[in-house]
Amino acid sequence: MTQDELKRLVGQAAADYVKQHVPEGSVIGVGTGSTANCFIDAIAADRARYRGAVSSSEASTERLRGHGIEVFDLNQIDSLPVYVDGADEINALGHMVKGGGGALTREKIVASVAMTFVCVVDASKRVPVLGLFPLPVEVIPMAQASVARALTAMGGTPQARVRADGSPYVTDNGCTILDVRGLQILDPVAFETSVNQIPGVVTVGLFAQRGADLCLMGTTAGVEMTDYRN
Structure with missing residues (x-):
């Protein structure tokens, strides 16, 4: 599969995970970038199931609204059951480098209030040591x-x-x-x-103090799930 196909695969897997684990009527956190866009596109079919979303960037807000999904200011929301976002790098502990798209500060803010941070990436983002990506x-x-x-x-x-x-x-x-x-x-x-x-x-685009709780990684063998809470 191409990298774009892997991104669509994990975007759909994240949408399936959220549908299974997040109560109907919830507001969900949505990140920024090409893989997060695939997640936004994947949840569009079930948009009536959710009250809406909190977005980490203007670009994601525009995409969500284009699908008819209401976007809330974080100040209107007490808590988020889940935040789904991509990463530029992720290590074996769920620490990430993020911010290639420039939305790192808002991503950190939304991630900080989410109960579960789901990272969605393709296998090229897995590294033994962070820092190869700027x-x-x-x-x-x-x-x-x-x-x-x-x-x-x-x-x-x-x-x-x-x-x-x-x-x-x-x-x-x-x-x-x-x-x-x-x-x-x-x-x-x-x-x-x-x-x-x-x-x-x-802020810095290191997400280590608040890393991923779960990673859905697209590989040639399918979607690999890693739970860092175990």
Whole structure:
């Protein structure tokens, strides 16, 4: 199967999981990216079963509304039974690098209130050590240079993200992103803490302190499920 076919496979598997485990009438958390888009498309057939969704990006909000699914502000919701999102990398403990799509801060916020975090990926995202994919760090614009110096001192090579036309990349929160290359993140929990403590950092795309509870991974043999709560 192609990578796109694997993404559709796990998107459908996540929709089936949510339908089986989440009570009817619930509001569900929905992430950002191509695999999350496959999940959004897959739940559209059962949209009447859910009260609606909380979205981690403007792009996902638009896609959900296009399917007729109501999107709520997180401030309107007390809790989320599930949050479904993709990852750029995931290790054997369910720690992830996320934020290739630029929505890492909102993804972290939605994940923090969800009872169960379901990560949906294809097998290419499984790694023994995090860091091969550039680590995104969302930064207050005035602190970009100082944060870059701090990240360099930590062993990385940060580069400001730009759009295809060369213009600065601006997040949905009005901030910039530094993509940090050259890392081997051997202790993701400690590294996440260290980066978050740099003044000017909004958040880092390490999801280790709040990692995945469950991973649905598309492989050539089908969908492989790993439960990190066991």
